Amino acid sequence: MPGSSQRRTxxxxxxxxxxxxxxxxxxxxxxxxxxxAAMRAAEAxxxxxxxxxxxxxxxxVRAENAVTDIIxxxxxxxxNRSLLAQxx
Numbered sequence: 218m219p220g221s222s223q224r225r226t227x228x229x230x231x232x233x234x235x236x237x238x239x240x241x242x243x244x245x246x247x248x249x250x251x252x253x254a255a256m257r258a259a260e261a262x263x264x265x266x267x268x269x270x271x272x273x274x275x276x277x278v279r280a281e282n283a284v285t286d287i288i289x290x291x292x293x294x295x296x297n298r299s300l301l302a303q304x305x
Contacts (some may be wrong), residue, residue: 236298247291254283 236244258280262269269277 236294240294240298244291244294247287247294251284251287251291254280254287258284 258277261274261277261280
């Protein structure tokens with residue numbers, strides 16, 4: 218609301234993270250690589266109207282696996298940090 222004196226409040230995050238600098242670097246690299254891996258998967262699905270079968274799908278499967286690996290590595294880093302931040 219323009220001119221409103223009310224302050225907007227944001228909910229507290231469900232997880233607090235503690236991220237070391239080496240992990241921040243790794244996360245940044247993973248997040249930078251993710252869109253390129255996704256684009257390679259999308260590109261592998263381009264077709265001239267023919268049905269993709271067998272070996273035709275190998276480039277897509279490889280690219281999809283790369284996307285999955287990146288996401289899993291991101292999740293592992295964040296999950297480990299979240300558990301450490303929560304403490305015993």
